Amino acid sequence: EAQVTQNPRYLITVTGKKLTVTCSQNMNHEYMSWYRQDPGLGLRQIYYSMNVEVTDKGDVPEGYKVSRKEKRNFPLILESPSPNQTSLYFCASSSQGSGREKLFFGSGTQLSVL
Amino acid sequence: DQQVKQNSPSLSVQEGRISILNCDYTNSMFDYFLWYKKYPAEGPTFLISISSIKDKNEDGRFTVFLNKSAKHLSLHIVPSQPGDSAVYFCAASAWSNDYKLSFGAGTTVTVRA
Numbered sequence: 318e319a320q321v322t323q324n325p326r327y328l329i330t331v332t333g334k335k336l337t338v339t340c341s342q343n344m345n346h347e348y349m350s351w352y353r354q355d356p357g358l359g360l361r362q363i364y365y366s367m368n369v370e371v372t373d374k375g376d377v378p379e380g381y382k383v384s385r386k387e388k389r390n391f392p393l394i395l396e397s398p399s400p401n402q403t404s405l406y407f408c409a410s411s412s413q414g415s416g417r418e419k420l421f422f423g424s425g426t427q428l429s430v431l
Numbered sequence: 432d433q434q435v436k437q438n439s440p441s442l443s444v445q446e447g448r449i450s451i452l453n454c455d456y457t458n459s460m461f462d463y464f465l466w467y468k469k470y471p472a473e474g475p476t477f478l479i480s481i482s483s484i485k486d487k488n489e490d491g492r493f494t495v496f497l498n499k500s501a502k503h504l505s506l507h508i509v510p511s512q513p514g515d516s517a518v519y520f521c522a523a524s525a526w527s528n529d530y531k532l533s534f535g536a537g538t539t540v541t542v543r544a
Contacts, residue, residue, distance in 0.1 A: 321474070348530070350532075352534075357440075357536050358433070358536055359433075359435075359437075359520060359534040359535050359536040359537050360475070360520060360522075360534040361534070362531060362532065362533075365530055365531070367530060373530070375531065376531075376533075407474050407475070409474070414529050414530045417463055417524065417529055419465070419477030419480070420467075420475075420477065420532070422474030422475050422476070423474050424472070424473055424474050425472070425473075425474055
């Protein structure tokens with residue numbers, strides 16, 4: 318089954334403790350992206366990757382890191398999480414790019430930073 | 432500053448009637464628009480899209496209308512069904528960088544039986 322898999326689904330952590338949210342897709346997609354969803358703000362793009370080893374900032378990249386060493390994986394790293402990074406996070410992929418093709422989203426990761 | 436705005440956070444409609452969701456945008460570079468639907472505890476899923484060369488696109492019960500001069504688009508769902516109860520996000524992409532997608536805040540639709 319074609320899917321985007323994120324782990325974990327729920328995560329509670331404390332300020333400053335490094336964490337990684339994993340994302341994997343099995344559709345051989347070139348493009349992957351991370352979004353955060355906050356009430357009243359909708360989905361905001363954090364980082365995106367057009368291909369292996371090619372990444373770029375979205376609208377809200379501060380406090381996040383990403384890497385794309387393999388085509389299927391695109392982890393999101395929070396080196397020193399802060400409470401304002403409490404949010405619902407989504408990973409997404411598409412075969413080439415986000416604007417002209419439909420994105421396939423993971424089920425989300427609810428992160429709480431205390 | 433949000434470039435895609437969905438000014439109605441929620442909409443309640445009776446089953447069988449029409450649902451109309453509105454979306455406004457400010458960036459004149461946007462030339463491709465999409466709607467995504469999201470159920471609780473799931474990721475968004477693609478619903479329908481429209482290019483700026485068109486003013487209407489239809490897919491079954493879903494029709495999107497684009498008014499470029501007003502920088503406005505709307506999604507019509509006819510007839511509305513209980514399974515349509517979800518959050519709907521409007522999204523836009525610019526020809527200058529179509530790797531980036533800007534989303535609105537979403538509209539929660541509740542279809543009453």
